Amino acid sequence: KNEVEQSPQNLTAQEGEFITINCSYSVGISALHWLQQHPGGGIVSLFMLSSGKKKHGRLIATINIQEKHSSLHITASHPRDSAVYICAVGGSQGNLIFGKGTKLSVKP
Amino acid sequence: GAGVSQSPSNKVTEKGKDVELRCDPISGHTALYWYRQSLGQGLEFLIYFQGNSAPDKSGLPSDRFSAERTGGSVSTLTIQRTQQEDSAVYLCASSLSLNQPQHFGDGTRLSIL
Numbered sequence: 001k002n003e004v005e006q007s008p009q010n011l012t013a014q015e016g017e018f019i020t021i022n023c024s025y026s027v028g029i030s031a032l033h034w035l036q037q038h039p040g041g042g043i044v045s046l047f048m049l050s051s052g053k054k055k056h057g058r059l060i061a062t063i064n065i066q067e068k069h070s071s072l073h074i075t076a077s078h079p080r081d082s083a084v085y086i087c088a089v090g091g092s093q094g095n096l097i098f099g100k101g102t103k104l105s106v107k108p
Numbered sequence: 109g110a111g112v113s114q115s116p117s118n119k120v121t122e123k124g125k126d127v128e129l130r131c132d133p134i135s136g137h138t139a140l141y142w143y144r145q146s147l148g149q150g151l152e153f154l155i156y157f158q159g160n161s162a163p164d165k166s167g168l169p170s171d172r173f174s175a176e177r178t179g180g181s182v183s184t185l186t187i188q189r190t191q192q193e194d195s196a197v198y199l200c201a202s203s204l205s206l207n208q209p210q211h212f213g214d215g216t217r218l219s220i221l
Contacts, residue, residue: 031207033210035212041214041215042212042214043199043201043212045209045210045212048209086150086151088151093156093158093164093207094139094156094203094206094207094208094210095141095153095156095164095167096141096143096151096153096210097153098150098151098152098153099150100150
């Protein structure tokens with residue numbers, strides 16, 4: 001069993017839809033990261049959180065430490081949100097253990 | 109401002125050759141990480157540096173892999189006697205200190221013929 005599990009693996013949505021990507025982990029962590037990887041390959045850090053909830057624009061990330069679960073929400077989705085979203089958990093030294101990613105495609 | 113810079117962006121080499129990949133982190137970032145993304149696979153951690161020190165080398169796939177960092181800045185990842193399974197995108201990231209948000213470079217795409 002992978003230490004970081006994401007679901008769904010693939011997600012297709014219509015523009016404007018509310019999107020949720022889930023992440024569960026089985027190891028102790030110092031923080032959880034949500035990353036975005038565009039088709040060109042570049043990776044951007046969206047959130048780093050260790051408790052509660054963070055919001056940035058149309059993106060919201062939540063984490064439940066007791067349940068070892070995090071969700072990434074995208075409100076009012078747009079085609080430019082199409083990318084691979086990766087959940088990663090940080091160990092005590094900050095090195096990341098990655099989920100396999102969720103490929104999101106938002107259709108106009 | 110300048111982000112994390114990696115060079116070369118692409119490298120094609122023959123099996124058995126040595127390759128050296130370079131990472132120039134954001135100025136002032138003390139932590140530096142190397143990751144690998146193989147075709148169709150997820151990202152995997154290789155090694156990290158805090159300053160010039162690499163406390164944990166257990167993520168390196170084999171003893172053909174080594175890394176160093178000098179002056180608390182530039183890092184090089186060296187792969188000796190390359191094998192076809194080494195083909196991947198090698199990504200570098202840096203952060204202000206350990207356990208801070210990481211900033212990723214664009215990666216080096218390594219192809220072993």
